[in-house]
Amino acid sequence: MNRPKLFARQSELGLAVRLAFRNLGRNRRRSLITGAAISFALFFAIILRSLQLGVYGHMVSTVVGSMSGYVQVSDTAYWPSQNLDYSLYEDQQWLEKLRQDPEVASAYPRIQGIGLLSVVDRSGVAQWIGISPEEAQSSLWQTRLASGSWESGPGSVWLGKRLAEQLQVEPGDSLVAIGQGFQGSVAGASWILAGTLHLGNPELEKRSAILKLEDAQDFSGAYGMWSYVQVTPQRRDINQDPSAELGARHPLDGAHFLSWQTRMPELIQTIEADTTGGRVILFILYVVIGFGLLGTMIMLANERRREFAMQLAMGMRRGLLAGTVFIEVLLLSLAGAATGILAGRIAVLILERYPLRLWGDVAAAIEQQGWEAILPPSLDWSISFTHAGIIVLITLAAAAWPLRTVFKTSPVHR
Amino acid sequence: MTNQALLSVQNVVKTYESSAGPVQAVCGVSLELQRGAFAALVGPSGCGKTTLLNAIGGLDSVTSGRIWIDGTEITGLSDRKVIEFRLHRIGFVFQAFNLVPVLNAWENVAFVMELQGLGIKARRDRAYELLSAVGLSGKEIQRPAQLSGGQQQRVAVARALASRPSLVLADEPTANLDSKSTDKLLDIMRELNQKEGTTFLFSTHDPRVINRAEVLFPLEDGRLQA
Structure with a gap:
């Protein structure tokens, strides 16, 4: 079956990118607010997750790494x-x-x-x-x-x-x-x-x-x-356990290789319980941001309905028009994600240099559990990229609304 | 369909479903339009002019009947083929100026040519030539928001002609223009009609357009009057 390609010609891709890029500037305030929402969500997610994973790493490296061993x-x-x-x-x-x-x-x-x-x-x-x-x-x-x-x-x-x-x-x-x-x-x-x-x-x-x-x-x-x-x-990833591999390569009579995860199950349980709480917070954040983005996309689609109709009447294929809208949303989400990653990374580096220190009863409770009451962040880049990927996907999912509008819009001018 | 006819409409019916029941907007209209004509569908608001024009342009389907343009029956084409046909053979001028707001004047004119895959030099040359023909030399890089209503409509006319279509369909093109701009626009379209041999079909109730048209198709309650 001869199906049309999204961009049948290179010039169509060029046109789509040019239109998408310029469309970002036609309602600057909305683009800025949308980009800022994406950036803020990502910034918050990076900080939250970096602190969470950083604290786990701190717990493991102090309690496990330096004393009892991985x-x-x-x-x-x-x-x-x-x-x-x-x-x-x-x-x-x-x-x-x-x-x-x-x-x-x-x-x-x-x-x-x-x-x-x-x-x-x-x-x-x-x-x-x-x-x-x-x-x-x-x-x-x-x-x-x-x-x-x-x-x-x-x-x-x-x-x-x-x-x-x-x-x-x-x-x-x-x-x-x-x-x-x-x-x-x-x-x-x-x-x-x-x-x-x-x-x-x-x-x-x-x-x-x-x-x-x-x-x-x-x-x-x-x-x-x-x-x-x-x-x-x-x-030394928290989720990795190389003990079996090492044990197989370096057997010793009467001895076995035990990972910290096996020796300290209570530490794993603490981490898992805390991780779940963090994920719930991030899920709520993403739902709130997702609905905000959907609202923006609905506005965008309604504003452009007449323009979509005109472009279709001119002979623009629906696939190309949809591609243009998709690129516009993709550019917006990537710009928001890039600034979010940048801001998040700067904040994480600052927190790494000047870690948050807990005080009062909370600090005492944490110290009683055996670790220092500081919140050092994780510097793992994968946190930034994972959450940037999630937020870009959410934005692109919200773009389904204007894409649907493109495919539903009639070229008839009324 | 006669040998010379560019457009042939045969017994076209268009019925809409509304909450009050089916509404017949076009009732068995048949007409033919010769190549190079400067014609108008005329009649009061609600008589079915725009509906018929949309059907001729392949923007809307017909309930029954057949439409040929330049030997191609567009009522039998798939949605994809109709879009392709429009891209190469039909130019549109709408009542509201309907330019792409983020493209400047020459880019708007070149928009259809870009969709056709023409190179940038060919596009730019043709766009500048047409903008000059519609009296907009020097305005090529201005965005629609920087142009007056009349100027925007002239850009729309230039755009409609950019791909050298067989037929230009203009739906109430002068509705939002003052009389001076209307006269200028009609002069331009007439000149292009004669110079490029492009066929124009208007839908209008504007007497200034009616007076300039060579052929009139009066419509009333969706029926063509004798």
């Missing part, structure tokens, strides 16, 4: 008890191979347990974590130093800032630690405070004591043992 390789019996007795034997060869995997950003062995710290008549429960020298040298730990230094001799400890405040100790002070050691032994040591740490998570700052791996093994009596190997994959 992926943990541990003895199959280690979780959920996290008992020191279910530790792994050191395997440097296996560790080196794991580190050479292109999907692995870093892999650090750790040993950890619970102990009681005391200074004079003050004491506090701490989770002690022995980290390898390589991990201590990583930029992550270097930037976390609130006071003191990483350069120190054996028997040094670095405390979370709040724990140090609670114990009223400063770098150079001594602490006594006792706890349960490997296979029922009693662990005990005297440490020198080498520094305090800002961990970005109040709960972690209240209970973390960081040691060198060898000091921790010595303290607990778990010589040549690791509690787990903390693996940071290259891809």
Whole structure:
């Protein structure tokens, strides 16, 4: 069947684009208001979603990324008890191979347990974590130093800032630690405070004591043992779980690879519940904007009905006329989307530099849940483009009305 | 249909459905128009002039009857073919000036030629030539809003002639013009009719147009009067 093309000739496309572009300027106020509505909706959506995803990323990177790890390789019996007795034997060869995997950003062995710290008549429960020298040298730990230094001799400890405040100790002070050691032994040591740490998570700052791996093994009596190997994959998307793939490529006897999603289901549930709320808000925003755009399109169609009739009478094909209207709406939506993306991106960059900080009861509640009460945005470009795509599609859907008018209009002048 | 007839209308009936029942706007009209004619459908408002003109131009369907233009029966053409036919063979001048407001004068004149796929030079040359013929030299790049009513109607006439159509249909073209503009417009159309050999068919009740027309088709209550 010989069907007419939308633009039968190149000159028709040129005509359609020229008419569409000039039509945008014939009612500048309406074009500006419509473009502004699209921009505002997109701006708001980008800010909202960037903050939401940014907060999730912040939660995951502080609670998961820096402390327990995105992926943990541990003895199959280690979780959920996290008992020191279910530790792994050191395997440097296996560790080196794991580190050479292109999907692995870093892999650090750790040993950890619970102990009681005391200074004079003050004491506090701490989770002690022995980290390898390589991990201590990583930029992550270097930037976390609130006071003191990483350069120190054996028997040094670095405390979370709040724990140090609670114990009223400063770098150079001594602490006594006792706890349960490997296979029922009693662990005990005297440490020198080498520094305090800002961990970005109040709960972690209240209970973390960081040691060198060898000091921790010595303290607990778990010589040549690791509690787990903390693996940071290259891809750290919330929705990705590379543990199975890594486990298949780097098997270790008696051990398994566990993702943070498996170890911390409550964190996933929190994110999912919050995501749903955010989506509802965005849906309402899009519905409101969608009806606003539909109103504009109905006005546009009614205003032009007579002009459409004239153009059809002149011999303009309906397909070409519809194409002209479509291009006009597309140009309008793209212009609105471009300004929305630009404004949203600028705002996101400002919020990244100066993150919103919550205060009062809300901040206290959030800190109680274990993360710092700030709202850092996500810088992921896909947020901007996804929502720009949605809003352009909504605008084009609203354009169905004037397109319908084109196909319904009779060329008869009445 | 005689050999010389450009337009042949045979027993055309047009009936509208209204809330009060069917309304017969054109009742069995038959007429023929010779090539190069300067003719008018005349009669009072509501007599069916515009309805018949719309049917002749393929803008509206007929209830029954047949219409030939230049040997083509347009009443038998599909919607797509009618649009194509109009594009190449019929020019329109409407009562309200009906120019594309976002195109300037020469672009409006060239609009139909652009739809036909003519190159920009051919379009521009023809548009400038026609604008000169209708006395609008120097106004080529002005938008419709910058032109007077009479000037806009002259642009519309130039546009109707741009594609060298066989037939120009003009529906009350002088209805919104003062007498000076009407005379000038009629002079221009008559000159183009004679110079280019284009056939003109008006629908009008304006005596100034009626006086200038060579052939009159009087209509009353949808019927052609003897």
